[in-house]
Amino acid sequence: MYILAGIMSLLQYVEQCHDDKIERLAFCPGCGRSKPWCHGCYSRKSDRINSASESLNLIYIQRYYCDGCGKTCSVLPECIPPRRWYLWETQQAAILQFFLEGSARAVEKKVKPSRHTITRWVAWIIVQFNSHKDALCTKFPSFGLLTEPVAFWRHVFDKLSLSTAMRLCHVAGVSVP
Numbered sequence: 001m002y003i004l005a006g007i008m009s010l011l012q013y014v015e016q017c018h019d020d021k022i023e024r025l026a027f028c029p030g031c032g033r034s035k036p037w038c039h040g041c042y043s044r045k046s047d048r049i050n051s052a053s054e055s056l057n058l059i060y061i062q063r064y065y066c067d068g069c070g071k072t073c074s075v076l077p078e079c080i081p082p083r084r085w086y087l088w089e090t091q092q093a094a095i096l097q098f099f100l101e102g103s104a105r106a107v108e109k110k111v112k113p114s115r116h117t118i119t120r121w122v123a124w125i126i127v128q129f130n131s132h133k134d135a136l137c138t139k140f141p142s143f144g145l146l147t148e149p150v151a152f153w154r155h156v157f158d159k160l161s162l163s164t165a166m167r168l169c170h171v172a173g174v175s176v177p
């Protein structure tokens with residue numbers, strides 16, 4: 001998987017796809033061979049917020065095939081998480097709200113995901129704290145001053161979006177959901 005930096009919203013991505021401005025994959029992320037083959041697209045229903053009449057779905061994701069290592073590679077815009085339905089933006093809003101309110105039951109009244117989903121996201125961000133922190137501190141040493149997950153992420157969200165933080169973790173080799 002390769003993540004396109006700086007594409008922060010689905011609308012921005014859809015417009016860039018429409019104008020054929022999506023960056024082509026120059027190197028295979030697996031073996032480094034240049035110019036992997038563009039191997040078509042697949043679609044995802046990443047818009048889970050807008051109503052049916054305003055929905056941006058389907059969202060097309062480029063796929064590449066590398067002759068060197070025989071692997072395929074998807075190219076995702078930064079705003080879409082690899083293995084979760086809701087965009088990073090929605091997850092960030094829910095997680096931050098949970099930190100403020102302290103209960104998923106209170107948060108689910110304000111955001112679309114259910115309290116079970118919100119609880120799962122919060123558990124993940126707390127359990128993975130050390131690996132996320134280590135990855136982000138290589139780029140932002142000052143984040144190392146925060147030694148507890150809630151204070152850490154509240155500080156990170158002041159500087160970076162969750163999508164950017166997760167892109168940096170992915171580049172650093174940390175598995176991103």
Ligand SMILES: [Zn+2]
Nearest residue numbers: 028031066069
């Ligand atoms: Zn390769």
